[in-house]
Amino acid sequence: MSEDTSTRRTHMADAPLLEVREITKFFPIKSGLFGRATNSVRAVDGISFNVLRRETLGIVGESGCGKSTTARLIVDLISPDKGDILFDARRLGTDLTLNELRRNVQMVFQDSYASLNPRLTIEDTIAFGPIIHGVPREYARRLAWELLSKVGLDPKRFAGRYPHEISGGQRQRVNIARALAVKPQIIILDESVSALDKSVEAQVLNLLLDLKKELDLTYIFISHDLNVVKFMADRVIVMYLGEIVEVGPVESIYAETAHPYSRSLLASMPSMDPDHRSEHVALAGDPPNPIIPPSGCRFHPRCPIAIPKCKTEKPLLHIQKTRGHLAACHLTAQQQETF
Amino acid sequence: MIEQKTIPLDEYTRSPSYWAIVLRRFSRDKVAMFALAIIILLFLVAVFAPYIAPADPLKGSMLRRLRPIGTPGLPLGADELGRDMLSRLIYGARLSLFMGITPVAIAFVIGSSIGIAAGYLGGLFNSLTMRTNDIFYAFPSVLLAIALSGALGAGVTSGLLSLTIVFIPPIARVAESVTTQVRKLDYVEAAKASGANNFTIIRVHVLGNVLGPIFVYSTSLISVSMILAAGLSFLGLGVKPPEPEWGLMLNTLRNAIYVQPWLAALPGVMIFMTSIAFNLVSDGLRSAMDIKS
Structure with a gap:
């Protein structure tokens, strides 16, 4: 890191x-x-x-x-x-x-x-x-x-x-x-x-x-x-099913979210301003069984933008736009946006 | 980080401790206080028996055999050997109370130690000790007491020993279960996180929170112990004649039950009264300790 x-x-x-x-x-x-x-x-x-x-x-x-x-x-x-x-x-x-x-x-x-x-x-x-x-x-x-x-x-x-x-x-x-x-x-x-x-x-x-x-x-x-x-x-770690999916300075985590799980978490965050209620679909369902975690990316069964690769290959934490900001997703932020 | 300043330690409010509150609640419980008064009275009678008893409890007379209650000179009559019943009941309080309390007290110390250690340490140690405990627990207490006394031979010491062995398993079981609950609480974790060793944690954080329930449970066993001790004496396994002890007196008077039923019932009345008094005190203590925060 x-x-x-x-x-x-x-x-x-x-x-x-x-x-x-x-x-x-x-x-x-x-x-x-x-x-x-x-x-x-x-x-x-x-x-x-x-x-x-x-x-x-x-x-x-x-x-x-x-x-x-x-x-x-x-x-x-x-x-x-x-x-x-x-x-x-x-x-x-x-x-x-x-x-x-x-x-x-x-x-x-x-x-x-x-x-x-x-x-x-x-x-x-x-x-x-x-x-x-x-x-x-x-x-x-x-x-x-x-x-x-x-x-x-x-x-x-x-x-x-x-x-x-x-x-x-x-x-x-x-x-x-x-x-x-x-x-x-x-x-x-x-x-x-x-x-x-x-x-x-x-x-x-x-x-x-x-x-x-x-x-x-x-x-x-x-x-x-x-x-x-x-x-x-100052910095935030986002965890999902026993793993770190995203880590970085608080501003970039909240502004340049790089992992779909973090994005769903943020979308479910109640806004302090009633006029700016989130339009995103909040995360549905419960986390999968941690005894038999999903293959590949552990988030793929709930991920709205999962691609076939997510099922087979485990994404590693890699560097994002801002220094010190890492996320474990196969898709780049731009690719994620297009979905 | 923190400079040493002197704060005056006067004008400082200290709340009454838990035990002070329990004591105050207990003292307001009329039934329990009455029962406690009976127990204290019995203790005084036992201690001062030689000064209170009107006659020698061992001196019999064939002429006075089985005199009824209220005979002049024999306020509670005389037993099958013509011994003064009142004096025998007074002296009997000594052995009966001793046999009721001592085994429970010893079992309290040993059983709590086993149970607290097993509950706190958990794991394999817990399994081993508690399963061994269960082997003893599986026997009905009367049967176990009789079997042990039978094996050890008659006498006060063997009776005491067998009753102690009978009471260790249930006390250990209660101690284990309350300790297991306390061990999982955050304040024990916090104490561990501040670097305290197990011994210190048990002394400061566990004992204060588990001894109360174990103590209450143990006091409820005193009456059981008295009855079991009386039972052992009745069967000829505990106290040996001519020693005055309520259970034994009940045994030797049972032949006279058709002749002098009231007289024969007297030791039973004493056992009943004492055990119910201990039970009421134990109940009072339990409800006094049940403070909802």
């Missing part, structure tokens, strides 16, 4: 902060008395991408396309079958321990309630990470208070509370504070704002932007909401 030329970012580091190389995860389907694996769900099928320092990388796709699995694979909450994770050019397992990786890459989950231990007060939840990394208890507690005020919650009011006593937006702020507590460089936001009300969502998104600027953070922003991704991301 080539370097990004996004105009949004001013800082540009040469080496990627995080590299994901050919990562693969198949979930076996066990059946029968002895639980033999008879088949497997190809959740993530050999994907590679880079995350650059201080960028926000958006990952979009339908549910079941492997977005969340990818997030969990990065921090090894699920162990990959194949592939490498490199953080700061150090390979996990050889030059980098899992603990170091996890200190640097934190996650914020979708379900703000399930991701907080109901028996711990908010300060205890936030202080947990620092304490297990050897920060003295009293300092960890003060750190928790610092972080609470940083995410916009008054420590005096919230530190001693339990998760069920506060609202969803406040809980998600606590989850962000908890992720920040171990001083990570990357935060993976796995549908972190999807469950919130629109007004609360906007507040949390603005908080995330402020924190990013203040703490020099890098985000991996996973969402199915294309409007939010457009607002947050």
